[in-house]
Structure formats: C-alpha cells, structure tokens
Amino acid sequence: VTTTGPFYVTMAAMVWIGGTAFVAEEASLAVWVGFGLFGLALLGFMLAGDVVEDTLASGWLTYRRFGGRLVAHDRLTGEPQWAAAVGDFRDAEVVATRPTDRYLGTRTIAATVGRGDDETERAFGPVADAERVVEAFDLPVEFTTLPPLDRRFVWAAVASVVLTAVGV
Numbered sequence: 001v002t003t004t005g006p007f008y009v010t011m012a013a014m015v016w017i018g019g020t021a022f023v024a025e026e027a028s029l030a031v032w033v034g035f036g037l038f039g040l041a042l043l044g045f046m047l048a049g050d051v052v053e054d055t056l057a058s059g060w061l062t063y064r065r066f067g068g069r070l071v072a073h074d075r076l077t078g079e080p081q082w083a084a085a086v087g088d089f090r091d092a093e094v095v096a097t098r099p100t101d102r103y104l105g106t107r108t109i110a111a112t113v114g115r116g117d118d119e120t121e122r123a124f125g126p127v128a129d130a131e132r133v134v135e136a137f138d139l140p141v142e143f144t145t146l147p148p149l150d151r152r153f154v155w156a157a158v159a160s161v162v163l164t165a166v167g168v
Contacts, residue, residue, distance in 0.1 A: 004046070008046045008047060009043065011042070011055045012042050012043035015035065015039040016032075016035045016036045017035075019035040019038070019039075019103075020032055020035045023035075024051050029041055038096070046055065053120060055077075058093045060074050060075045060077075061074055061081060064134070065086065065092055065136060065137060067126065068085055069083050069084065069085055070083065070084055070085075071139055082122065084109050084113045084114075085088075085123065086137055086138050087113070088113045088114065088168055089113050089137075089139055090113075090140060091094070091111060091140075092109055092110065092111035092112075092139045092140045093109070093110060093141060094107050094108070094143065094145070095107075095108040095109065095125075096147055101125075101126055102125065102146060104126070106125060106127060106128055107126065107127055107144055107146070108123055108124065108125035108126050108127070109123070109125055109132035109134070109141060110123050110124075111124070111139060111140075111141075131144055
C-alpha cells in the first residue's frame with residue numbers, strides 16, 4: 001500500500017478534478033461532491049485490493065527453523081514457499097512503511113538473502129513479537145522499534161485538500 005498509495009491518491013484526485021472539469025464548465029456543488037465521492041470510492045476499492053493481495057501473499061505464512069534452515073510455510077496451501085540458510089540473511093531491518101504494523105502493534109522484518117543472480121529480499125511478518133523472531137532466526141537486526149512518523153506530509157496533504165475544496 002505504501003508504494004501504490006500515493007499513485008492511487010493522485011488518480012482519485014484526477015478523477016475528482018478532471019471529471020468535474022470534463023462534465024461541466026460551471027460545475028455545481030452536487031457535481032463536485034459526486035465526483036469527489038466517486039474518487040474516494042475508487043481509492044477505497046484500489047486500497048482494498050492491495051490489502052487482499054497482501055493478505056493472500058503473506059498473511060498465511062508461518063516461519064519455522066529446521067536446524068540451520070529457515071522455511072516459510074503457507075498454511076493456506078500447505079506448501080513451503082521459500083527456504084534459506086539462517087546465516088545467509090543480511091541487511092535485515094524493520095519495515096517502517098507499513099501502516100498496519102503501526103496500528104496493530106506488529107512488525108515486518110525485511111532481509112536480503114543470496115548473492116548475485118540469486119539475491120532476493122524476504123519479508124518476515126507481520127509478527128507480533130519481533131524480538132523473539134530476531135532471536136530465534138539469528139537475524140542481523142539492530143532495532144525492532146519503528147521510527148516516529150513524520151507528520152509534516154500528512155498536514156501538507158490535508159492542507160492541499162482543504163485549499164482545493166475551498167477553491168483557493
């Protein structure tokens with residue numbers, strides 16, 4: 001959601017402003033509100049699709065350690081999804097851009113595994129106890145806390161919507 005969210009918001013705003021401008025030169029309040037609601041519905045539909053996609057992709061994974069190997073097992077299909085040697089993980093860190101982690105108290109940890117053409121990034125989570133995961137799988141993570149939010153961007157977005165709505 002964090003990578004596609006800004007694109008979705010921009011598209012919803014273009015539907016709202018562009019649709020209103022395309023339909024009428026002197027748009028009434030009802031037209032503005034109608035296209036605004038349509039843009040919000042479109043935004044909600046796209047974000048819901050991302051949530052469903054993410055849940056199906058990683059929401060059913062459990063992580064198990066078998067000796068020196070870490071295996072991600074999908075409970076939905078009953079099949080292992082990937083496996084890697086525990087010592088091969090590097091550049092591990094807590095993902096700070098997942099809104100659900102902030103609000104649900106979970107953490108997602110991303111780490112790089114493999115070298116050259118086999119290099120890929122693996123994600124662990126969301127997990128409720130990141131400290132336990134880091135310890136159990138010997139992941140090279142320094143901190144499991146999230147950095148504070150930079151609220152300047154939120155206030156800038158709110159201000160731009162308000163200014164657009166009042167017609168400044």
